[in-house]
Amino acid sequence: MTVRRQHSWRKAVFAPLLCICLTVCQLSSCSGLAVRPEREPGDGLLAIQLLAQLQAEGKSPDTYKGIGRFGLKGEKSSRSARIAWAVTRSGALRLEIMGPTGQPQYTVAADGHAITFISYQPYRFQRQKTKTMDLQDLLSVSISTSEIADLLAGRIPETEYLSLHFERDPAGGEEALVLKSWWDRPVQKVYLKDGRTAFKAIEAFSFQGSLRYRVAFQKTRMINGFELPAALLIENSKGERITLTVDRFFPNAVLPEDLFSPGPA
Numbered sequence: 001m002t003v004r005r006q007h008s009w010r011k012a013v014f015a016p017l018l019c020i021c022l023t024v025c026q027l028s029s030c031s032g033l034a035v036r037p038e039r040e041p042g043d044g045l046l047a048i049q050l051l052a053q054l055q056a057e058g059k060s061p062d063t064y065k066g067i068g069r070f071g072l073k074g075e076k077s078s079r080s081a082r083i084a085w086a087v088t089r090s091g092a093l094r095l096e097i098m099g100p101t102g103q104p105q106y107t108v109a110a111d112g113h114a115i116t117f118i119s120y121q122p123y124r125f126q127r128q129k130t131k132t133m134d135l136q137d138l139l140s141v142s143i144s145t146s147e148i149a150d151l152l153a154g155r156i157p158e159t160e161y162l163s164l165h166f167e168r169d170p171a172g173g174e175e176a177l178v179l180k181s182w183w184d185r186p187v188q189k190v191y192l193k194d195g196r197t198a199f200k201a202i203e204a205f206s207f208q209g210s211l212r213y214r215v216a217f218q219k220t221r222m223i224n225g226f227e228l229p230a231a232l233l234i235e236n237s238k239g240e241r242i243t244l245t246v247d248r249f250f251p252n253a254v255l256p257e258d259l260f261s262p263g264p265a
Helices: 002-035 044-054 145-152
Strands: 063-073 078-088 093-098 104-110 114-120 123-129 163-168 175-180 186-193 198-205 211-223 226-235 241-251
Touching (some): 044 163, 044 175, 078 145, 093 145, 145 226
Antiparallel strands (some): 063 078, 078 093, 093 104, 104 114, 114 123, 175 186, 186 198, 198 211, 211 226
């Protein structure tokens, strides 16, 4: 009798659970079929070759200085200022945010090992070693210093991935290179243009699959044979955004090594 009660109890509990699981799976499958982008069969090798072409060294300068204006819009505040920057292919970055008088008000520098923050009025110096090199606390958008360096120079930020393929949005017709990690989760999407010879936007995701940021290259200019961004929009899923317009371009500028690791005054 005891054994029969156990079997009856298990049947009473697991049968409804099984039905619920099957129903959820069927609903998720149907909804997935309705919105899933079209995926080209056997496109892995072609996608890898195209990504290598887009990331080729000759398509962007090894070093780059620029001057422009940036805007920062958060949930509760917004600001704008003149800005100057210097970046290298290795991911080193220096930003100079100007005050009303045209003199530097803040400096942000990163050499790949640490981030240096300098405030000039009043003076404050802070150098922090970090593995992530993330500027979320400063910019409200989860983006690393090397990613900013790449985007300013018109490069696709390098990221680790396990698979790569093309996807086309059946509604809008947008085509993208999709880089994925474990559990088929995207880590980066590169939206293509001009017959797959260039890109117009990039989305970056956390390894959990949530959107970290999307950058749109709104305008570009050809400078000394390089197609460099002239207007950028970077935003996260909360609507917090960074805008940048470029006034002056100096590709392959000579940059001193200590530029990216300044010391205290």
